[in-house]
Amino acid sequence: MNPGKDDKLVLITNDDGIYAPGLRTLLEVMEEFGKVVLISTMESMSGMSQALTVKTPLRVKLLEENDNHRIYACNGTPADSIKLAVNQLLDRKPDWVVSGINHGANASVSVLYSGTMAAAIEGCLYGIDSVGFSLNDFTRAADFSSCRKYVRIVMGTLSSEPLPQGICLNVNIPSVPESEIRGIMICRQAKGNWKEEFEKRKDPMGKTYYWLTGLFQNHEPEACDTDEWALSNNYVSVVPVSVDMTAHWYINKLKEKFNT
Amino acid sequence: MNPGKDDKLVLITNDDGIYAPGLRTLLEVMEEFGKVVLISTMESMSGMSQALTVKTPLRVKLLEENDNHRIYACNGTPADSIKLAVNQLLDRKPDWVVSGINHGANASVSVLYSGTMAAAIEGCLYGIDSVGFSLNDFTRAADFSSCRKYVRIVMGTLSSEPLPQGICLNVNIPSVPESEIRGIMICRQAKGNWKEEFEKRKDPMGKTYYWLTGLFQNHEPEACDTDEWALSNNYVSVVPVSVDMTAHWYINKLKEKFNT
Numbered sequence: 001m002n003p004g005k006d007d008k009l010v011l012i013t014n015d016d017g018i019y020a021p022g023l024r025t026l027l028e029v030m031e032e033f034g035k036v037v038l039i040s041t042m043e044s045m046s047g048m049s050q051a052l053t054v055k056t057p058l059r060v061k062l063l064e065e066n067d068n069h070r071i072y073a074c075n076g077t078p079a080d081s082i083k084l085a086v087n088q089l090l091d092r093k094p095d096w097v098v099s100g101i102n103h104g105a106n107a108s109v110s111v112l113y114s115g116t117m118a119a120a121i122e123g124c125l126y127g128i129d130s131v132g133f134s135l136n137d138f139t140r141a142a143d144f145s146s147c148r149k150y151v152r153i154v155m156g157t158l159s160s161e162p163l164p165q166g167i168c169l170n171v172n173i174p175s176v177p178e179s180e181i182r183g184i185m186i187c188r189q190a191k192g193n194w195k196e197e198f199e200k201r202k203d204p205m206g207k208t209y210y211w212l213t214g215l216f217q218n219h220e221p222e223a224c225d226t227d228e229w230a231l232s233n234n235y236v237s238v239v240p241v242s243v244d245m246t247a248h249w250y251i252n253k254l255k256e257k258f259n260t
Numbered sequence: 261m262n263p264g265k266d267d268k269l270v271l272i273t274n275d276d277g278i279y280a281p282g283l284r285t286l287l288e289v290m291e292e293f294g295k296v297v298l299i300s301t302m303e304s305m306s307g308m309s310q311a312l313t314v315k316t317p318l319r320v321k322l323l324e325e326n327d328n329h330r331i332y333a334c335n336g337t338p339a340d341s342i343k344l345a346v347n348q349l350l351d352r353k354p355d356w357v358v359s360g361i362n363h364g365a366n367a368s369v370s371v372l373y374s375g376t377m378a379a380a381i382e383g384c385l386y387g388i389d390s391v392g393f394s395l396n397d398f399t400r401a402a403d404f405s406s407c408r409k410y411v412r413i414v415m416g417t418l419s420s421e422p423l424p425q426g427i428c429l430n431v432n433i434p435s436v437p438e439s440e441i442r443g444i445m446i447c448r449q450a451k452g453n454w455k456e457e458f459e460k461r462k463d464p465m466g467k468t469y470y471w472l473t474g475l476f477q478n479h480e481p482e483a484c485d486t487d488e489w490a491l492s493n494n495y496v497s498v499v500p501v502s503v504d505m506t507a508h509w510y511i512n513k514l515k516e517k518f519n520t
Contacts, residue, residue: 049310050372057469084470087456109385111505112310125369125453157517167507186515188506193385196347209317210344240514242507245371246448247427247500254500255446257417
């Protein structure tokens with residue numbers, strides 16, 4: 001694969017591993033836009049957030065190459081994968097970082113835990129237009145066919161006008177037949193959290209261990225401008241995500257509190 | 261340890277492991293405020309961000325208990341530790357989650373990678389007043405004595421008035437003698453990123469591997485309202501951090517772009 005000067009160079013990854021159907025769907029659609037470099041892990045990296053590998057060495061292996069794409073396997077997190085690709089594997093800065101399509105939604109506060117969104121945020125920190133896509137279905141049998149249209153629309157829109165510095169997109173697609181999707185809704189991250197219910201078990205030695213499970217709770221189910229609302233009403237949600245986590249509106253009040 | 265009804269219950273953790281001097285300093289200062297439950301890992305968990313452990317079981321062990329504190333070791337990430345403590349180890353919701361004192365600054369975009377700040381964000385998601393403290397010195401010989409005063413000031417201020425929902429504090433302390441610290445500065449997260457320089461090596465089998473290293477670049481060194489500026493000018497930086505990552509100001513522009 002030799003991307004020409006006028007070819008778009010697209011870097012893609014995910015957090016469900018290299019064999020995930022969602023990633024394969026994304027690869028096929030992104031090849032319509034340009035040359036694609038795919039980097040992912042052999043195993044799933046769900047819930048890895050923006051974690052970096054600092055205590056073990058990173059390894060990467062070229063698995064496949066043809067005229068349209070190059071596929072690498074890596075042993076790091078999604079954030080590691082983007083860093084490695086941008087710094088070591090690519091001859092030039094990619095035009096886009098596209099992550100997903102995740103098996104399961106990454107709406108509301110899941111953006112904080114998501115490896116898929118971490119990869120998009122990582123691309124954004126390098127000044128690259130970046131998008132994370134997720135389908136609201138975490139099962140292996142998830143049907144990604146309705147996603148194709150919306151990946152095309154979102155990336156087509158970015159083709160004509162890039163995003164501002166420090167902003168990437170979090171796109172969640174409802175898991176319904178394409179005909180039932182009511183379109184795209186630009187929205188904000190819903191307020192909510194995960195209510196954890198740890199499963200407490202005993203191992204064969206009689207020692208206690210825990211499995212993390214959980215149930216998402218939307219704290220504002222009535223608000224109709226959130227990603228959670230969009231998804232439950234069969235809209236594709238698009239949230240602009242900022243790498244700046246400052247609560248700007250609270251700075252002056254905090255100054256009063258601290259008398260500074 | 262039996263916290264009375266009027267005792268403050270403080271949950272503390274870090275990402276440098278249970279033997280880190282910064283954590284021990286925090287334990288001592290927080291005992292001035294109430295009863296303390298400490299949970300941390302045997303080894304360092306730096307750079308783990310908001311990662312959750314979903315593929316391996318979590319284990320936790322009570323190491324020490326006296327009238328003032330209880331100390332647990334856990335094998336999970338900082339975010340796991342807070343979830344486990346809140347859901348399984350504590351009889352009631354803690355009044356505060358306090359994380360750190362981290363060995364090394366967590367200013368600017370480091371908030372996205374930091375396990376210390378992830379623990380504070382985790383507490384905040386549970387509706388608990390939460391603060392992450394970091395000292396701008398990652399060496400083992402770091403001197404945490406000047407931190408005590410500022411942990412007292414910050415937590416004392418929170419005692420009288422809690423934080424709004426969805427906001428926690430990111431506090432970074434310069435690594436200079438206490439007499440040289442010029443006070444507290446409320447500020448915003450500086451724009452910047454990490455410029456990575458992977459070290460490429462060969463293992464004894466002749467195979468390539470990489471170590472992630474990096475150098476932080478401040479993209480706005482002149483701006484004097486950022487955490488990076490505060491630290492370099494010997495101020496303690498306090499940034500209000502929002503769990504809502506939406507770029508609200510960009511929502512209307514994005515609607516125009518997508519004609520929605």
